[in-house]
Amino acid sequence: MSAALEMDGLSPIRVGTDPVARARSIAARIEADSARIESDKALTPEVLDALHGAALFRTLLPRAYNGEEVRPATFFRMEEAIAAADGSTAWCLGQASGCSFAAAYMAPEAAWEVWGDPRAVLAWGFGTGTAHAVPGGYRVSGTWGFASGNRHASWMGGHCRLVEPDGSIRRNPDGSEAERTMLVRREAVRFHDVWNVVGLRGTNSDTYSFDELFVPEAFSVCRDSDAERRIDSPLYKFTTTNLYAAGFAGVSMGIARGMLDAFTSMARTKTGAAMTRPMRESEVIQNGIAQCEAKLRSAGAWLVEVLEEAWEVARSRGHITMQERAMVRLATTSAIHRAKEVAEWAYHEAGASAIMVGGPFERRMRDIHASAQQVQGRTAHLEMCGQHFLGMNPSGRFF
Known part of the structure; x- marks a missing residue:
């Protein structure tokens, strides 16, 4: 166990710096391994040691289980810092952090069994399985x-619809199908390399698949x-959707930040092919860098503002309203789109340098487009936000 965690099994994590500072302190280690992470399709042991040593997988975990319960704005900035070093690492961290939200809805004994190990990570995917109710569980x-x-x-x-012993589908009071997420140890699961x-x-x-696995009710x-x-x-x-949206917006913003910083560094010294002036003397480049800085910084600042406003509502009222949900959705979706625009500008203006494998642009360009394709970046979210602002009643699983 890393000394950085200072865990005694009962007390919350005690660290001397905030998660954003801890993320920045290990960014160089992560960036150094980014090519290996991509080629091996896995975080390296060294990167995992750094993430666990900095307790970053536990930022959204309840303090009752040695987590930090950080504010959503802090979580967003942490994700942004990691993604500037490597998008895949930040994505995995954001996904696992969202999964750890489940601990707040579990009996303490079960939550401790899942997260008692300081290196514990819960993962899940998208889809719907079937859980047949049986004595003691499913x-x-x-x-x-x-x-x-x-x-x-x-x-x-694994997220599941529920089938009662008589074969009927369990339903919520509003008539919709009930769903529960079933937790099992990784070794019980069958994986498909796709x-x-x-x-x-x-x-x-x-x-991955569950094959007739018994899951106790507590899990x-x-x-x-x-x-x-x-x-x-x-x-x-x-909601978990709120935090996934904030975290994955941080991934896109961080990737764009990494690309823009790499481009700015290159432009200070490079003279383009068939050009007589260094890139730094080009008005096009000067204007573009300034515009991109404004896009990234304003998108990030606005998202932080929205998340902080929602936090204050949750703290003072005990819940968040449709207004806060709409603003979080709008600010996160907008941040993802603005980040993609910045990345595309930097990639294009970098010229042929951008297409070189192993350079600072090529993998980031692929990563940010993969990130923006995920459900949190859907343009359709804007329609639902507009419906809310117009006094309508938007509905959707990811709103």
Whole structure:
């Protein structure tokens, strides 16, 4: 166990610096391993040691289980700092952090079993399995995709519809199908090596299956349920979608920051082919860098403002409203789009230097486009935000 954690099994994590500072302190280690992370489709042992040593996997975990319960704005800035070094690492960290939200909805004994190990990581993917209610728990089967970070996970989760002993589907009071997430140890899971993609290769977001696994009731979780929430903290008045949106916006923003910084450094000394003046003397480059700095900084500052406003509402009222949800969705989606614009500008203006494998642009360009393709970057989110502002009643799983 890293001395940086200073855990005694009972007390929360005690560290001398905030998560953003800790993230920046290990960024060079992560960037040095970024090519290996991509080629091996896994975070390196050295990067995992650095992440665990800095306690970054535990930032959204309840303090009751040696977590930090950081504010969402801090989590966003932490993700941004890691993504500037490597997008896949930040993506895995963000996914695992969102999964750790589940601890706030579990009985303490079960939560301690999952997160008692200071290197514990929970991963899950997208899809819906089937959980048949049986005495003491559920018999679960299903296949899910996009399990980012599964190679370094200790536990896996699967979201499931619930089938009662009489064969009927369990439903919520509003008539919708009930869903619970089933948690099992990684070694009980069957994996399918299908992650052959152009970007974020290092996340190894493979497909996986549960084959008739028994899951005790205590290891089934109903996320974002007021009735099942056991930790009364402003953080857990946000939804997991809110935090995933903030974290993955941080991934895109960080990748764009890494590209823009690399471009600015190159432009200070490079003279383009068939050009007589250094790039730094070009008005086009000067203007473009300034515009991109404004885009990134304003998008990040606005998202922090929105997250802080929502935090204050959660703290003072005990819940967040549709207004806060709409603003978080709008600010995170906008940040993802602005980041992609900045990355595309830097890539284009870098010229032929940008296409070289192993350089500072090529992998980041692929990673940011993979990041923006994920559900948090959907343009359709803007439509739902607009509906809210117009007094309508938007609905959607990711709103």
